[in-house]
Amino acid sequence: MTFRRYLILGAVMIGASVGDTFLSKGMKQVGPVSLHHLLTLLIALKNPWVFSGIAFLILFFASYLTALSWADLTFVLPATGFGYVIVALLSKFWLHETISAERWVGIALITLGVGFVTHGPSYTNHNHPDTDDDSDADSNPPELTTAVKEERSA
């Protein structure tokens, strides 16, 4: 794991947690959405908090895709869970909120889980049964696919 890859995992954590928080604030301002008026969800996009939340979620999405290009899904996902720890620590040390003992247990468990997975390999050896015979694979330039395989086997 290089420093740059840790930065990408950091962007995954921050993008998801801040994005969700902004979306929540925005949707509370918009109010409950009825099943019969689902178009209200599109109008909600005009809310600045919802809009800012989406901007952070786009940051999350770009860094998430980048991380998936060199790591397994089961490696990247626990890292996103660490975002909840970031939010809890920000609320404690920045907003001076009280964190209960149960929350500290939660923080410890998530940190333990992320520690477990990040000390293992980011990409495990597995077959690509869907790569060789899938038509989507034809859309990739062959020299790139070869380059990727050479890079991974190095």
Added chain:
Amino acid sequence: MNLSGEAAVWSMIGVIVLLATAGDVLLAGAIRQIGDFDVIRSHSGLKGAVLAVLHNGRFFSGVLCMALSFFSLLFALSWADVSLVAPASAALTFVTNAFAAKWILKENVDGRRWIAAVCVCAGVFFLNR
């Protein structure tokens, strides 16, 4: 339809989890077909990496599922607290994704990763009590 009940909220969380898992698996499968972005960028630049993504059909299926999951989340957030919906859906998605990664993506989900998934899932639960 009465959406004020606890069952309705958990139904919404279930829909979010299913769509998010489908989106994650489809996106991971698509990106695995495409390959390491760093390598692609070194050969074809950022434009090449973006084009490789945009030419993958599975990527768009994943984005569609993620978009539907997102609007389900917005819908749920307008009815229930974020402190329940966000962590509950995230925690359950860790578990469903671990199963999906093992059985669909054929990832080598070893003991270390199962422990990590369970720890994060339990941690999210405790964090929001």
